[in-house]
Amino acid sequence: MKIIIAGGDGFCGWPTALYFSQKGHEVAIVDNLIRREWDKELGTQSLTPIASMEDRLSVWQAQSGKSIKFYLGDLQDYDFVEHVFQDFEPEAFVHYAEQRSAPYSMIDREHAVFTQVNNVVGNLNVLFAMKKITPDCHLIKLGTMGEYGTPNIDIEEGYIRIEHNGREDVLPYPKQPFSFYHLSKVHDSHNIMFACKAWGIRATDLNQGVVYGLWTDETKLDERLYNRIDFDGVFGTALNRFCIQAAVGHDLTVYGKGGQTRAFLDIRDTLQCVELAALNPADAGEFRVFNQFTEQFSVLELAQRVQAVAKQMGIEANIAHLQNPRVEKEEHYYHAAHTKLLDLGLKPHLLSDELIQGLIETASRYQDRVSRDVIRPSATWR
């Protein structure tokens, strides 16, 4: 399959590109490398050293004998997007190329506006180019479980059957996103749903949970193939951040009570899920929604789990309940459906102590790269 991985320099995109390449697909990465610039802006870096895209791709070719094409550019630049579609003629377009941090979107007005314009316009450009050049191409769009918020009823996969005043319909599941970033994904979802209906685009919206883990079969082959992993308060996410905090002797930073329950998955399952979506494309005109996660945990549960594994390793990790910088419920009902990818054959990697131990060991190995100044949350929702 000819498949584009947009955002292929990022945490999910890079291992996805290698995974599809390894499987024998013809892969192209589209990226403007802006994720590296955000590190500079925030005074942080990946825990793991990451090679330049040029080095990444040449090492991959040497290791695997397979080449990955690279298009350097910004999805906000429509001429660039159209060129990519014309030149590569993809059968599937995996769209990770968005600003994906909720705290980054909440830094200030400029970051909120940047996040929404970057994400919404980039996605619109992809839809228009797809309509014009490869109308049969399958858009595999990364959404987020955070689009749903924390309703007091079960979360379904994209749609819900509603009975009301003696009639019924299946309607898009109501959205209550958590941040300007999560809002941008809701905007994207609505735009894509419309493009499917109006133009017959085929699309799968993957409402992904929080991704943890680091290593995949491909990225661990050579240090120059290593994936990035974030420890800072802006891009670092629960679990990965806790493991790094434990390794460097920092408190595990739980925001408020920690009863916030979210959906999680192993990065290896991200690759599996995207592959399952690609191999089983949506129908023409179908806006298909999968909830892409394997387990749900409260933030405090995860901190305690990391604390316990650290203890077995001889590390005393303290859990600190910071004043919550976010506006969110700290105790709430949470139950989200996630059967559609299982039905397609997903074999989950459930969270294991071994994975946590491995992350702590990796973090210990690279602890000199961790700046403690950027670990605590800096952006506030208020």
Next chain:
Amino acid sequence: MKIIIAGGDGFCGWPTALYFSQKGHEVAIVDNLIRREWDKELGTQSLTPIASMEDRLSVWQAQSGKSIKFYLGDLQDYDFVEHVFQDFEPEAFVHYAEQRSAPYSMIDREHAVFTQVNNVVGNLNVLFAMKKITPDCHLIKLGTMGEYGTPNIDIEEGYIRIEHNGREDVLPYPKQPFSFYHLSKVHDSHNIMFACKAWGIRATDLNQGVVYGLWTDETKLDERLYNRIDFDGVFGTALNRFCIQAAVGHDLTVYGKGGQTRAFLDIRDTLQCVELAALNPADAGEFRVFNQFTEQFSVLELAQRVQAVAKQMGIEANIAHLQNPRVEKEEHYYHAAHTKLLDLGLKPHLLSDELIQGLIETASRYQDRVSRDVIRPSATWR
């Protein structure tokens, strides 16, 4: 009350500004006058001659003895927005200042992107300026009934109680917008809902139906106070467009079967509704949603109604069923709640033959201003 009418040069904004001024409120208009540029772009003009903003305001001062302040600028320019809030310190901000035509948003990629960026960024800027400078100010935002689409269940006002798997919650009503324009309003609604929750902003989202009519007590006082009214296939809307078509001997252009049912209201009721919202503000942190319309009609019903009134006036108007340029259901269930504004005291002006006759007469008077080349729909959804 100190009240800003953003978009105060437009079809709804101008009469709203005069109405509040007449009632003794301190009014400021914010507008970049871009609506006049879109006329030039599309090769059309208002049926009625419209004076410059300078003339409009000086005639109003001479007629009423009341002055309206005018801020010339674009809501996408945050420094301008912040200046307006600091200088005027509004208690209410009525936000009409968006690109409001569905066909305009569907012309091509550039117009789709323009519409979403213009509307979403302008609205974000208003929210951020309000938070910073006048956190108690009441945002009265014009949404559209088109956010809901045409679900097979009753449409409620913003929220719906859902029972599901033995639990229940009141959630935002699911949205299925019709065009990139309608999508921009859905994006705005989600952004405002979040700002209310995170920052305690008070907001009322007025999901308005299609507005018909032209005259208000204030705009008819002097030709230089006249409101604009559109006949072209891009900005002209059902009913008003049909009346003008009847007057100039053009077919009444019904798209497809004409069974598309929509919500409608008289422009005088727009003013009443905005006034009721302003005098009864939302609570701090409340995202209040009103469905702002008085009656629902199918497009064909309206064409037939205009045809009948025209016949009484001695005009034979033919109804032409054009190939539908839009992707929409032409026969569907439609029943939308609209009690909240009635509960606040709205006294509807229901559609009358007299109003239709008056519009046809006005159109006859200005028929030389109607270019027949721009009446048919030019933008397609496909």
